[in-house]
Amino acid sequence: MAHKMVMKTVLLMVAFMVFVAVAGSARADVTMAYFYADDCAVCDELHPFMEELENLSYVTIESYKISSDPYRPNENDSLLADISYAYHSVDNIPVVFLANQWFYFGVEGQMELTKEKLLATVDELKEYEVESPIKDGKLQYPKPVSVLLVYNTSKHERVADAVSALEENISFVRIATLDIRYPENMSVFAHLPQSKTPVAFIGEQNYSLDNLSYLVESAAKYEKIGIDFPAAYEEKPICILFFYKSTCSSCLSVKAKLETLAGKYPLEITEYDIIESKNNDLLLAYYDSYNITRSHNTNIFIGDRYFYSESQLREVEKIIKAHLGTGLECPEAGEANAEKLLEGYTLLTVILGGLLDGINPCAFATLVFFIAYLERARKEAIIPIGLSFSAGIYICYLMIGIGLLEFMNVVRQTVSLYLYFGVGVMALILGVFSIVDFFSIRRGRAAVLQLPLFLKKRRGRIIRHITEDKKITVLALIALAVGFAISALEFACTGQVLIPVITVIQGATSLRAVAVLYLVIYTALFILPLLILLALFHVGYSSTRIGEMQKRSYGYAKLFIGIFLLSLGIIMLLYFFGFISLHYAFG
Incomplete structure (x- = not known):
């Protein structure tokens, strides 16, 4: 067996030497692209062959070193991904791209055979002028x-x-x-x-x-190098409108693949970065024309079809092929209508989440506690100070929501789908604890999910301090600041509902203005129960009676919050594992 392997290697070397000798008369240039990495053992084994190949007078090898660290890719990593997509080849090294052909040397036991195939292809193409598959970062091949x-x-x-x-x-x-x-x-x-x-x-x-x-x-006969249509025939262009977010890594991947398709087909691609407000407005107009009620970071409009995912690009290519010769004009936009993005279950989720978060015992108890102290101090100050206090809570909670939205947008760009898994698991755990708390409260035991004791004491000290004898105007201003501060303290307890809802909002829209509008609605509903309590107190309900109402509803609030969180958690995990689409779950 070893003798046969040695003989085969010797014969290949002899064939290669004869090939080099005969090749001296060739005039055309054959250029190939070679992808490798420094710490690649197979690349090291292949290196002598590539050096000998480049010694041929008419062969040029352009080498592209990729990063071996998946967390620190270089520009050649994305270039390899793009060219592999275009050639329908493996996305691995060592690999050579030559004209319309690709040669992967990483298959165990197949290296010598692959070398022979590459040599045969070079010999076949030596009479042609074969340019590099890559020029200025753009793909020149494959040519159809x-x-x-x-x-x-x-x-x-x-x-x-x-x-x-x-x-x-x-x-x-x-x-x-x-x-x-x-x-x-x-x-x-x-x-x-x-x-x-x-x-x-x-x-x-x-x-x-x-x-x-x-x-x-x-x-x-032209399969390896491609050939153009007859000169008298002019292809009709196919228009594609591509809306994307330049800060989104998956969007940039789709952008690169569309550019690859443009090298194969007569495409006219117009790109719009939806970070710019004018492009956002134009995207909304196209949403209206195509009856789209869910926004995405990636948006492709071609003919009368709409696509939003990298996994749909093969379908896009089928539509392109179907219209070669006839072409496709650019689709027309309708009138922008942001209200459509507020339709469906997303708005219902935001409304339910805001109301349930508002009756969260953490938030509910604060105003009752606050009213009790005001009741002992100055009754005429209760309404103005209560409104100021609620406004402080509103401002702080809205700011927290916007901050979380921005933070989770960054996280989503990094970990994408795994964000839904993490938040889904968190929602399930918190939902289970909320339902456990419901049964614990019914048995007279303490709830697990509640504001920590040290934060409750700090909240009490702050409220006692501001209810000292001061002018109503001063008290109102202080109440605004205290409402802001207490809202921040209580987020440790109230955030269990807000974070899953923000994840739903992210899945519903990529438009910041619409996402913030959702948060404005959510926060308004969050403070609605506090305003109702103030109204009840104003018409004669005492803080004691309101406190008793809060105690009676305490357990049921936990139950409803638990059911809500479990529902959101299940939907997010079903989406993560591919059983449903959020487009249909919340659209």
Whole structure:
């Protein structure tokens, strides 16, 4: 066995030396792209072969070193991802891209065979001028075999069988069809060197469709380097509108892949960064035209279709192929309508979350406690001071919500889908504890989820301090500040509802203005129970009676919050594991 391996290696070396000797007369340049890494053992093993290959007078190797650290990729890592997507190749090293071909050397036991295939391809292409697959960071290959099929439906001519045969047998094929039944197409056909249909054009050569095997065989000759349509034929452009967020890594990945498709097809891609407000407004107008009620960071409009995910790009490519020859005009925008983004279950989730958070015993008890002290101090000051106190809570809680939204946007860009898993698990745990608290309260035991004792004492000291004898105006200003401070202290308890709701808001819209509007609604509903308590006190309810009401509702508030959190947690985990789409869960 070892003897055979040695003999095979010797024969390959001899073949390579003969190949080098014969290659001296070649004139054309063959340029390839080689991706490798420093700490790659297979790359080290391949290195001598690549050096010998580059010694050929007509071979140029452009080397691209990628990072071996997945957490610190360099620009060549994204370049490898893009070119692998374009070639439908493995996204791994060591790999060589040459014209329309790719050669991966990482398969165990296949390196020598892959070397032979690469040498054979170089030998075959040495008579051509094969440019680099990459130029100025853009892909020049793969280049399709462009085939123009001309037919006349008024004569009942069809080209479906030719299309199927070419697509099944040619890796990179671009097929345009021209029905000369229509006058505008007949004028194009008049400039082509053929008057009989149906006919196929590969470059400037024409082929009858009577012999599909010969047509495929002729097209296959250009499979490794590609060929353009005849000069007399001008492709009709296909318009794509691409709205994306420049701070979103997945959006940039989609952007790069669309640019790759533009190298293969006659695309006119217009890009809009939705961080700019004018582009946001335009996106809303297209949402209105396409009846889209859910916003995304990535938005692709092509013809009458809408796409929002990298996983849908293959479907986008199918639509492009279906319109080669006919082209697609840019879609028209309707009128911007941000209200549509507030439709559906997202708004219901925000409303329920805000109300349940507002009856959270942590928040509820604070105002009762505050009113009790004011009741002993100055009754005429209760309403103005209570409103100021509620306003302080509102301002602080809204600021906390906006801060969390911005923070979680950054987290989402980094960990993407895993954010839903983390928040979903957290919501389930808090939901279970809330329901456990419901049963504990019914048995007369203390709740698990409540404000820590040291924060309760600090809250009491602050309220006692501000209810000392002062003017109403001063008390109101102090109450505003204290409401702000106490809202921050209580977030340790009230945040159990806010964080899952913000995650839902993130899934509902990528538009900051709409997300903030959701938070404004949420926070208004959060302080609504406090305002109702003030109204009850104003019409004659004592703090003692209000406190008793709060105690009676304490357990049920825990129960409703628990059910709400469990529901959100289950939905987020179902989304994480791919069982549902948030587009339908909250759309």
